[in-house]
Amino acid sequence: MTARSAATIASLVLLTFTSACTNFFEVPIETPLSPKMDVTAFRRVLVAGFISGGTDDVDANLETVRLLRSQLRTKSGLRVIEADVLPLAELAADKAKAAAATPAPSSETNNGGLPKVAADVQTSAPPGPAAAAAAAPQQPNAPAAAPAPEKIRSAKDLEKYQSIFSDVAFWKKIGEEYENPLIVTGTILFTPLQTAGFITRNVEQYDNLGRRTVVPQRLYMERKGFAIAPKFIFIDGRTGATLHTESTREEVLYNAQQNTPALSSYFELMDKVIPMFLGTLSTQKIRGTRVLLR
Amino acid sequence: MKMRALLPRAAAFAALLLVAAEPAFADARSTAKSQVDFGIKVAQNGLWKEAVYRWEKAAEVDPSYAAAWNNLGIGYEHEGRFEDARKAYEKAVALDPKNVLIRQNYDLFKEINDRAKRRNDR
Numbered sequence: 001m002t003a004r005s006a007a008t009i010a011s012l013v014l015l016t017f018t019s020a021c022t023n024f025f026e027v028p029i030e031t032p033l034s035p036k037m038d039v040t041a042f043r044r045v046l047v048a049g050f051i052s053g054g055t056d057d058v059d060a061n062l063e064t065v066r067l068l069r070s071q072l073r074t075k076s077g078l079r080v081i082e083a084d085v086l087p088l089a090e091l092a093a094d095k096a097k098a099a100a101a102t103p104a105p106s107s108e109t110n111n112g113g114l115p116k117v118a119a120d121v122q123t124s125a126p127p128g129p130a131a132a133a134a135a136a137p138q139q140p141n142a143p144a145a146a147p148a149p150e151k152i153r154s155a156k157d158l159e160k161y162q163s164i165f166s167d168v169a170f171w172k173k174i175g176e177e178y179e180n181p182l183i184v185t186g187t188i189l190f191t192p193l194q195t196a197g198f199i200t201r202n203v204e205q206y207d208n209l210g211r212r213t214v215v216p217q218r219l220y221m222e223r224k225g226f227a228i229a230p231k232f233i234f235i236d237g238r239t240g241a242t243l244h245t246e247s248t249r250e251e252v253l254y255n256a257q258q259n260t261p262a263l264s265s266y267f268e269l270m271d272k273v274i275p276m277f278l279g280t281l282s283t284q285k286i287r288g289t290r291v292l293l294r
Numbered sequence: 295m296k297m298r299a300l301l302p303r304a305a306a307f308a309a310l311l312l313v314a315a316e317p318a319f320a321d322a323r324s325t326a327k328s329q330v331d332f333g334i335k336v337a338q339n340g341l342w343k344e345a346v347y348r349w350e351k352a353a354e355v356d357p358s359y360a361a362a363w364n365n366l367g368i369g370y371e372h373e374g375r376f377e378d379a380r381k382a383y384e385k386a387v388a389l390d391p392k393n394v395l396i397r398q399n400y401d402l403f404k405e406i407n408d409r410a411k412r413r414n415d416r
C-alpha cells in the first residue's frame with residue numbers, strides 16, 4: 001500500500017515536473033517592413049530615366065532603367081510601363097542652356113525671343129516615347145544642333161542637372177502622356193575607384209603538429225573597383241511634384257591584378273542597392289525564426 | 295504502522311487542498327494553455343491570424359502567462375504590428391525575466407523594429 005502510494009506521488013511529481021518544463025517550437029517567420037512611400041494611389045510606374053555619369057564603360061542610365069523595370073515587374077504590385085528611356089542629361093543640358101539664353105522678361109514675349117528649343121523645353125519637354133527623338137537635335141532653330149552634354153564625372157558635375165527634377169511642368173507633362181503613373185527618375189554616378197593601403201586579412205597557419213590556426217595579418221594591397229551612388233527620385237505623375245527621394249552609396253574593391261568587367265561590378269553593386277529601392281515602394285519581408293512557448 | 299499508511303493519503307489530501315485553494319487560477323491557466331497549444335498548432339501551419347486570436351484569448355484569460363504574451367509578440371511581429379508586438383514582448387519579459395528564449399525573441403524583434411524605425415526616420 002505504502003509503496004503503491006509512494007509510486008503514485010512520485011509519478012505525480014514527475015508529471016508536474018515534466019509539464020512545468022517549457023516546451024518550445026522554433027518557427028520561421030516573415031516580418032513585413034511596410035514601404036516608405038504610400039503608392040496606393042498609383043497602379044502604374046514609369047521608370048523614366050536617369051542622369052548618369054562616372055565611367056563610360058557602362059551606360060548606367062540604360063542599365064538602371066532595365067534593371068529597375070525588371071525588379072518592379074516581379075517584386076511590386078505596380079504595372080511597369082514600357083517606354084523609351086529618357087535622355088535626361090541631354091534634356092537637362094538643353095534646359096540649362098535655354099535658361100541661360102533667356103533674355104530679360106521685359107523683352108519681346110512672343111516665344112520670349114528664345115530659340116524654339118528653349119520654348120519647347122521650358123513649357124513642356126517632349127516626354128514619353130517621343131521624348132528621345134524629339135530632343136534638341138531635331139529642332140531646326142536649335143543653336144549649333146544642341147551638342148551632347150558635358151561628360152559627368154563627379155557629383156559636382158551632376159549638380160548642374162538637378163534642376164530638371166524640380167521642373168513640375170516637365171514631369172506633369174510626362175505624367176499626362178502615360179496616364180498619371182508614379183515616375184521614377186534620379187541620378188546615378190558609377191565611378192571607378194583605386195586605393196592602396198594596409199588591410200587586415202585572416203590567414204590560415206599550420207604548426208608542426210598540423211594544427212590549424214587563423215591569424216589576422218596586415219597586408220599592403222593595391223585595390224581597384226567601383227563605387228555607385230544612386231539617387232532615386234519618385235515623382236507624382238499627376239502633379240509633377242517630387243514625393244520622395246532616396247540616395248545611397250556602395251562600393252566594391254578587388255585585388256588590383258583582378259580584372260573585373262565594369263558591367264559585372266555594376267550589377268554586383270546594384271544587388272546591394274535594389275532592396276533599398278524596392279523597400280521604398282513595396283513591402284519587404286525579413287525572414288527569421290522565433291521560438292513559440294507553451 | 296497505521297500512521298505510516300495514512301501519511302501518503304494525508305500528503306495527497308494536502309496537495310488537493312492546495313489545488314482547491316486556487317481553482318480559478320488553475321482553470322484560467324489550463325484554458326489559456328489549451329488556447330496557446332492550439333495557437334502553436336495553427337501557426338505551424340501558417341494560419342497566423344487564427345494563432346494571434348488564440349494567443350490573445352490566452353493572454354486575456356490568464357494575463358500572467360508569459361508564454362502567451364511571448365507567442366502573441368511573435369504573432370504581432372509576423373503581422374507587422376510592431377507596437378503591439380513590443381508591448382507583448384515587454385509583458386512576457388516582465389513576467390518571466392529569466393527566460394532566455396523570450397529574451398532572445400525580444401532582442402531579434404528589437405533589431406528589426408529599430409531598422410523599421412530608421413527607415414521611416416530617413
